[in-house]
Amino acid sequence: MNTSEAAATTIGGTGGRAGAAPRVIGSLSPSRAGDFMTCPLLYRFRVIDKIPERPSPAAVRGTLVHAVLERLFDRPAGDRTVEAALELLGPQWERLRAAEPVLATLFADDAAGESDQAGWLEQARRMLERYFTLEDPRRLEPAERELFVETVLDSGLKLRGFIDRVDVAPSGDVRIVDYKTGASPRADFEARALFQMKFYALVVWRLHGRVPRLLQLMYLGNGEVLRYEPDEADLRATERKVEALWQAIRRAMDTGEWRPRTSRLCDWCDHKERCPQFGGTPPPLPVVPVDRPTPADLESAARAHDAP
Ligand code: SF4
Numbered sequence: 017m018n019t020s021e022a023a024a025t026t027i028g029g030t031g032g033r034a035g036a037a038p039r040v041i042g043s044l045s046p047s048r049a050g051d052f053m054t055c056p057l058l059y060r061f062r063v064i065d066k067i068p069e070r071p072s073p074a075a076v077r078g079t080l081v082h083a084v085l086e087r088l089f090d091r092p093a094g095d096r097t098v099e100a101a102l103e104l105l106g107p108q109w110e111r112l113r114a115a116e117p118v119l120a121t122l123f124a125d126d127a128a129g130e131s132d133q134a135g136w137l138e139q140a141r142r143m144l145e146r147y148f149t150l151e152d153p154r155r156l157e158p159a160e161r162e163l164f165v166e167t168v169l170d171s172g173l174k175l176r177g178f179i180d181r182v183d184v185a186p187s188g189d190v191r192i193v194d195y196k197t198g199a200s201p202r203a204d205f206e207a208r209a210l211f212q213m214k215f216y217a218l219v220v221w222r223l224h225g226r227v228p229r230l231l232q233l234m235y236l237g238n239g240e241v242l243r244y245e246p247d248e249a250d251l252r253a254t255e256r257k258v259e260a261l262w263q264a265i266r267r268a269m270d271t272g273e274w275r276p277r278t279s280r281l282c283d284w285c286d287h288k289e290r291c292p293q294f295g296g297t298p299p300p301l302p303v304v305p306v307d308r309p310t311p312a313d314l315e316s317a318a319r320a321h322d323a324p
Contacts, residue, residue: 037168038168038169038170038171039172040168040172040173040174041171041172041173042172042173042262042265042266043173043174043175043176044173044174044175044176044258044261044262044265045175045176045177046177046211046212046215046216047212048062048063049211049215049258049261050208050211050212051063052264052265053208053211053261054279054281055276055277055278055279055281055282055285056264056265056268056274056275056276056277057274057275057276057277057287057291057298058276058285058287059265059268059274060268060274060298060301061287061290061298064269064274064301064302065298065299065301067286067287067290069287070286071116071118071119071122072284073122073123073136074197074198076112076119076122077136077139077140077143078196078197078198079112080105080108080109080112080140081140081143081144081195081197081236082162082180083108083111083112084101084105084108084140084144085101085144085147085180085181085195086161086162086180087104087108088100088101088104088153089153089156089158089161093153093154093155093156093157096153096154098144098145098148101144101147101148102141102144102145105137105140105141105144123136143197143236144236146236146237146238146239147195147234147236149239150236150239150241151234156183157183158181158182158183159183159184160179160181160182161180161181161182162178162179162180163178163179163181163182164176164177164178165177165178165179165216165219165220165223166219167219167222167223169222169255169258169259171259171262173258173259175215175218175219175222175258176219177215177216177219179192179193179194179216179220180193180194180195181193181194181195182220185229188226189228189229189230190220190224190228190229190230191228191229191230191231191232192213192216192217192220192228192230192231192232193232193234194212194213194216194231194232194233195234195236196209196233196234196235196236196237197236197237198235198237199235199237199238199240200233200235200237200238200240200242206242209242210231210233210242210244211254211257213231213244213246214231214244214246214250214251214254215254215258216228216231217231217246217250217251217254218251218254218255218258221248221251227246227247227248227251228246229245230243230244230245231243231244231245231246232244274298276291276292276293282294
């Protein structure tokens with residue numbers, strides 16, 4: 017899709033389809049849906065118990081690289097060079113640290129090899145340099161960046177999330193772009209990676225009645241790009257999957273059974289010490305009033321950038 021002269025169309029928004037708005041029964045973002053698919057107990061710790069997690073160097077680096085790429089497009093097209101991106105790195109890191117003082121402690125007691133802030137920043141630099149091998153931002157005029165979208169399905173389930181970038185071609189074709197600061201997944205994990213993109217495509221389709229033409233995942237960890245052209249059947253299947261996921265979450269809420277599911281991601285889980293699979297005991301479930309608010313209130317809309 018040629019987006020070099022992309023139309024400045026507003027693609028974002030919130031809302032549902034025309035007609036009476038259904039009562040909202042719950043809310044889901046791709047990140048939290050991914051948590052539940054990874055491990056229902058992890059979802060519980062994050063969404064129900066709301067247990068704070070320590071920021072990890074890899075996740076914060078992801079946030080930093082995303083911030084630089086977002087700000088890069090503030091510059092006039094001709095100035096969007098690799099040097100300009102690298103110049104943004106320091107100020108954006110300072111801004112993030114000022115906004116979240118806890119980040120100042122990020123390297124304080126890390127003995128795992130990423131403690132060296134200079135090395136950490138060097139990796140962020142390499143990711144930005146790699147970005148320029150994948151596309152030329154001087155030829156792009158994104159319609160939206162860091163776009164918050166939400167819509168309510170007919171069932172009353174609210175879907176929401178942040179899209180890194182939306183490009184709209186003069187023809188009206190929409191491309192949804194997501195930056196990943198990890199490496200591209202193995203073939204058997206691709207479907208999982210694409211789920212998040214189809215989730216966004218479903219929201220955009222429901223909001224604007226047009227199926228996005230292209231979903232594009234850019235892996236800045238190894239310089240690969242995953243592209244996918246969805247169709248209506250894909251997005252209907254995604255809707256069914258999201259609804260089924262929500263039903264499973266509701267069952268866990270009703271029964272209080274949040275099953276742990278071990279995987280290699282346990283190595284990075286902040287909740288290992290309270291996980292029964294590793295000898296821990298989860299805290300008692302929070303008491304929820306009988307006239308509790310809708311489950312929509314249980315989920316934070318916080319932006320969760322990509323995992324390392
Ligand atoms: S350690 Fe593994 S099984 Fe336990 S809560 Fe975390 S992700 Fe789930």
